[in-house]
Amino acid sequence: MINLAPSLSMATEYLCVSVFQAGLVTTLSTRTIVFGATNPKGHYDPDQPLSVNTTLSGPLLSRFDIVLVLLDTKNPEWDAVVSSHILAEGEPGKGNHDENIENIWPLSMLRRYIHFVKGYFKPILMKEAEKVISSYYQLQRRSATQNAARTTVRMLESLIRLAQAHARLMFRNEVTQLDAITAILCIESSMTTSAIVDSVGNALHSNFTENPDQEYAKQERIILEKLRSIEEFTDITDMEEL
Known part of the structure; x- marks a missing residue:
């Protein structure tokens, strides 16, 4: 896992990915799968572009096939599902029970x-x-x-x-x-x-x-x-x- 920061550079035109992060200096083949994780700059603003929220340049963002943004938005239905699951784990005989695990x-x-x-x-x-x-x-x-x-x-x-x-x-x-x-x-x-x-x-x-x-x-x-x-x-x- 590579934590995205301004020190991470990717150069596909040279068929390589150069990484300078936390004392690590190396070059990866472009066939290498790179997972990156980063936090937004302050509070995530849905009205602003992804490049502004992450302070990552457009050319860098475009080099990732998928960029998933995980936002903990308020969802009453999902909150009810999560709370029910957590409460059920604490009840005797109901924790760690998976249905139809044979398949x-x-x-x-x-x-x-x-x-x-x-x-x-x-x-x-x-x-x-x-x-x-x-x-x-x-x-x-x-x-x-x-x-x-x-x-x-x-x-x-x-x-x-x-x-x-x-x-x-x-x-x-x-x-x-x-x-x-x-x-x-x-x-x-x-x-x-x-x-x-x-x-x-x-x-x-x-x-x-x-x-x-x-x-x-x-x-x-x-x-x-x-x-x-x-x-x-x-x-x-x-x-x-x-």
Whole structure:
């Protein structure tokens, strides 16, 4: 884990990441996965860009595929869930009780699966996935305001990497439209202002859905409808200007 600070520099043009932090001076390959954690400058202001809240420059922020902002906002429903869970842990016979654990993979099995799919699959983009990713990227470029630091060409590269990663996770050698939708949802989770998909909420208050396939289909429908409606509006506007 690297604590982000002005002393952390990343230079992708030289195919390396230089780190100068806490007495550590080293160079990492760009294929290395870098996790960074930082606190906001004072109180987090949702009306300000991410670069202002974190005091990190736009070029540095754009080098991360996903930037998750965890805000402890007031949510009565989530507060009730958390308090109920904590209180139940203190009751005799109710603590550490997991339901239906027979179908849960052990950690060792999960590690072997991830190791296998990372090395075995080399997913390629299908036409439908390319169209979705391209449309979303162009939409973000047109609507970028406070997230301008994130909407660079590196966002397009991030979308492709995330879509390919999801295809591997789903045991596929082809990046489908659903993989592209999932990549968009990951990016949307880090767009704390002017998010395009309104249904993506605070990551801190998220939970696993009871029916993943149904949730996949729902999010896919929402995003595709949004992209189509904006494309149609853009076409009409262009015709009016002519």
